[in-house]
Amino acid sequence: MTTTAPSDVRPDPPESPDDRSLTEFGYRQELHRSLGRYASFATGFSFISVLTTVFQFFAFGYAFGGPVFFWTWPAVLIGQLAVAACFAELAARYPISGAIYQWSSRLSNRSFGWFAGWIMVIGQIVVVAAAALALQMVLPAIWSGFQLVGSDPAPTSPDGAANAAVLGVVLLVLTTVVNLLDNRVMSAVNRIGVTAEIIGAVLIIVLLLTHSERSPGITFHTGTGTGTGLFGALMVGSFMAAYVMIGFDSAGEMSEETHHPRRTAPRTILTALGAAGLLGGLIVLGGLLAAPSLTDGRLGVDGLSYVLTSSLGDGVGRALLADVVVAIAVATLAIQTAACRMLFSMARDNQLPFSGRLAKVDPRTGMPSAPALVVGVLAAALLLLNFASPDAFLAIGTTCIVMLYLAYAMVTGPLLVRRLRGRFTADGTDETGAPLFSLGRWGIPVNALALVYGLFMTVNLAWPRAAVYDPAGGHWYFRWFTLLFLGVTLVAGAGYRAFKARATEAEAPEVVPASYA
Secondary structure: OOOOOOOOOOOOOOOOHHHHHHHOOOOOOOOOOOEOHHHHHHHHHHHHOHHHHHHHHHHHHHHHHHHHHHHHHHHHHHHHHHHHHHHHHHHHHOOOOOHHHHHHHHHOOHHHHHHHHHHHHHHHHHHHHHHHHHHHHOHHHHOHHHOOOOOOOOOOOHHHHHHHHHHHHHHHHHHHHHHHOOHHHHHHHHHHHHHHHHHHHHHHHHHHHHOOOOOHHHHHOOOOOOOOHHHHHHHHHHHHHHHHOOOOOHHHHOHHHEOOHHHHHHHHHHHHHHHHHHHHHHHHHHHHHHOOOOOOOOOOOOHHHHHHHHHOOHHHHHHHHHHHHHHHHHHHHHHHHHHHHHHHHHHHOOOOOOHHHHOOOOOOOOOOHHHHHHHHHHHHHHHOHHHHOOOHHHHHHHHHHHHHHHHHHHHHHHHHHHHHOOOOOOOOEOOOOOEOOOOHHHHHHHHHHHHHHHHHHHHHHHOOOHHHHOOOOOOHHHHOHHHHHHHHHHHHHHHHHHHHHHHHOOOOOOOOOOOOO
């Protein structure tokens, strides 16, 4: 007599070497391992999402830096490639969900790693909200009917800010639903969306470059930038590039759902960032070259949406903007998924409130459903700040970048210490028997560059510039919002750690998963 599994439960696949690798770290395979190389690449690329973030922040970068802000793109790309190279090494050695938390914990200690994970997951939730707000830069430009609140679509206006929040909440509802479905559905949506985004990005680049109004030499002009001198203009103009090129580590976040993660994740981390860096840089350059005017003020307000509809015509421009909408939706989905995996990983180690519920994986879908709901609700709550003031848009966006940059530095810092002490080895092989990805003799200089760059950009982004965060005056809290939010995050985390320590001090010592060496 034979028995069958219940119809609502997806049978587990046969045990693979990937699953046995996970047991080395003290975990059992619960998430369904179904992602291939392209799906892993799509995870990292969709989090970066050049169309989402370039369209969202191009106007801001140009308004402060003028045409010369283009050069902040390659500068940021070099710095982030150094960070990504370090992460690629770690993804090969620690193919576990909750990458930043897991890597930092194993390179330093559990407490330091906990704060890295705590800062990262809060930052990811803020990124989800910021990505959802990007719809306001595109949908009203496609059809005025998407302006559901008031009549002014500019995201810096009260009407535009409120409408952005409404559109963002609708998108978060949709992405939360997808994150509650089977992980194969989530992966399929990601792959289709990324393919559409890459095709759209290439078409935008070709069309913009073939409709150029000026030569690339314009990128050496400061133009109408409003920064304090050239250096100040570039520092503020770099915000766009800094916001675009984050999230490449999400390929590592999905390691427990990826086939051959020791081999796949390192390569997709680097290729996702490299592809996004190339496409994004060409889009920025094409936008500057094809803009009808660099001095009429519209480029610093409406950004690339203005360029597409003005230079390419309403029909073509709106069709390409529709592709940007797809990119924004998929980016929001990918970021929410990454935040869910971070919550799941920390809860599995009993490191968060309500850990038992957050660590539960639905056996049918292979997805942790509670984290998806938590991330969706908290991100939607953050969007309500946009009703308070249009300046909340920039405050939210910058806050999430700072928190992710700081969390990255909490990995590259301990990694550099390990290298200098000779305690980081390149030994080991991947699932195919090939040597693990390694920087070799370039490890120390690349790691040092990654750490210095990350700390510099963290300070640059968090600096309370009145001209950036409170241009109209009267909202001092937006000027200091990033530092205040980070401070509250750290205090809340320390308070929870202290409460948990007191509550468990009479209990047996916590069992720590293996390989925290």
